[in-house]
Amino acid sequence: MNIRDSKDAVTTTLGLQWNSTKDVMAVPATPPPLDYPITKRNVLKKIATVFDPLGLVSPFIVQAKIMLQELWNRGYDWDEEVQDEVANLIQLWFLQLSSLANVKIPCCLQNQQPVKLKEVVTFVDASQQAYGASSYLQIEYEHGTVTSRLIDSKSKVAPLTPMTIPRLELMGAIVGLRLTQSVSRTLRLPITAATLYSDSTDVLWWIRGRGRDFRAFVANRIGEIQISTEPAQWQHVSTNENPADLCSRGMSPIELVESRLWWNGPEWLLNAKNEWPKMQLAESPKVMPEMKKVKQQEAEIITCVTVQASQPQTVARPCQAVISTGWRLSPTRFSSWSRLIHVHARARRVLHKMSKRGEKLTSKALSPQEIREAEDEVVRSCQREAFSNEYKALKSGKPIPPNSQLIQLSPVLDEEGCIRSNGRLHVAEYLPYDVRFPKVLPRGHWVTKLIVKHYHEQANHTAGTNFVLSQVSEKYWIVAAREEI
DSSP states (O other), X not given: OOTTOGGGSEEEETTEEEETTTTEEEOOOOOOOTTOOOBHHHHHHHHHTXXXXXXXXXXXXXXXXXXXXXXXXXXXXXXXXXXSHHHHHHHHHHHHGGGGGGOOEEOOOSOSSOEEEEEEEEEEEEOSSEEEEEEEEEEEETTSOEEEEEEEEEEEEOOSSOOOHHHHHHHHHHHHHHHHHHHHHHHTOOXXXXXXXESOHHHHHHHTXXXXXXXXXXXXXXXXXHHHSOGGGEEEOOGGGOTHHHHHHOOOHHXXXXXXXXXXXXXXXXXOGGGSOOOXXXXXXXXXXXXXXXXXXXXXXXOOOEEBTTSSSOOEEOOOSSOOTTBTTOGGGOSOHHHHHHHHHHHHHHHHHHTOOSSOOOOSSOOHHHHHHHHHHHHHHHHHHHSHHHHHHHHTTOOOOTTOTTGGGOXXXXXXXXXXXXXXXXXXXXXOHHHHSOEEEOTTOHHHHHHHHHHHHHTTTOOOHHHHHHHHTTTEEETTHHHHO
16 A cells, blocks of 8 residues: 555555544444334344444444343344334434544554653443443653543443442443453553542442452452452542443444543543542441441451350450460360361350341351351461461561561461461462462461361371371461471
8 A cells, every 4th residue: 555645545444444644543334224124133233334343432332232232122033123212213323323434533642752651541330231441541751741542442231130330330340450451461561550440439449348258249350350450559530530431321423523531531631640539548338238248247357255264254255365275265175176166156156146236147057158267266366376476577567587487488467367378379370369378377286286187087097198288288388297297
C-alpha cells in the first residue's frame, strides 16, 4: 500500500478501516434493509458483522447483546419473527449502524515526547443488564503534560439467573482484573503498577477482607483478585466519573463520538497520580453482604474457653500464652489430637451460644469451619509458648532475633495469628495454601507429639518416617522433624 497515494488512504482489514493519512480506525457497518425480518438468527448475524476485537465501541454493541438475551428470555425460536416492543428497539439499533462509521478511533496512544511514567488504569461497573470494564493508558511526559487514552474494554450481559447488584459488580471486577492483566502483558508493564476503580463500596470492602469470611461465590472471586493485586490498588470512583458505566448501560454511536469520558476517562486522569481520588478508609464494617452466617453472628473473635480445676467454682477464661497442666483443656490432658480439637470446638460453640447474638447453631455436628478455628487456636497457643520472642517480634512488625531457630524459615503471621513458614514454596501457586505456607511447630511440644501420633495412626502404625513426614508436611513444618517423628 502506498500511504502517499490519496486513493489508498483508507484500507479495510478484517472488518476495520484504517485511514493512513489521519492514522485513525473506524468500525464500519451496513444497516439492513427496512423489510429485513427481525428474528433471533438475523439479529445474531448482524451483531457478528460488527468486528470490534478491542471493545472500542462496546457501549453500542452491548445494547444489541442485551436485546438478543431478551429474545432468549421471551422464548423466541431462531426464525420466529419478533412482533413486540423489542422489535422496535432492534430496528432502531439497525438504523444506528450507519452512524458507526463516524466513530473515529486514534491509533496512536503516545505522543512523540520523552516519557516519564506509564500506567494502566481500569474502571469496572455493572447494572442489572450487563457488566464490564474499560482500560486506559495514562502517560506522564517529562515536560509535565499528561495524556490518557482508551486501550481496551470488555462487556458481558448479566446472567438470566437473578443476581444482586454487588455480585454483578464483583463479576465486573473480575473482568477488569483479567483485562488489566492482558493489557499489562501486552504493554510489558507490571500489574502491580496498575490502578483499578469501582463505584461499589461493597466490592472494595470485600477485596480488603478475608475470603474465608464470605460465601463461596464471593470468596472465590476475591481470592483471584487478591492473588494478582493488592487491595490498595483498588480505589473508589463516583458513578458519573466511571466510564465503565457506559459498558453496562449502552450508548448510541452519535453519543459515543462526543463522549470524552469514554475515550479519555474522567478529567482527573489528565492530572498527576497524587491528584487522583482515593478511597477514604473508614473502619471496616463488622457485617457485610455475602458474609457467612457464623461470621455475622460473631462481632468479635471468639476465644476458646478454658476451665481451671484448682478453683472450687468453674471459671471461664481465655487461653494463655503458657498452657498449664491444671487446665481442663490443656493439650497434656489429651492423648488424641482429634479429641483435643473436637473438645476445643465444642467449648467454643458453648461460648458462642452464651453470646446471645444472632441465630443459634442448631446442628449437633461440628462444621469444618469450627474444627479449623479450634485447630488454629491450639496451634497458636503452642507457638506462643515455644516461640514467644519470635511471636512478639512478628506481632509488632519487627524482625525476629538473628539467633532464632526459625530464621531460615522467613516466618510470617497469617490472618489467624499463626506462624507460618514463607520459604521457596510460596512461588509454587499450583500447590495448596497450607503446603506453600505450612504452620511452624516446635520439636518436643505435646501438641507436636499429638499431631505426629495422629498421622502415624492414620497409616495404621505401619508407615515409615518418610511417609509420615510427607503427610505432616502438607500442613505443618516441624523443627527437626525427622528426630521428632
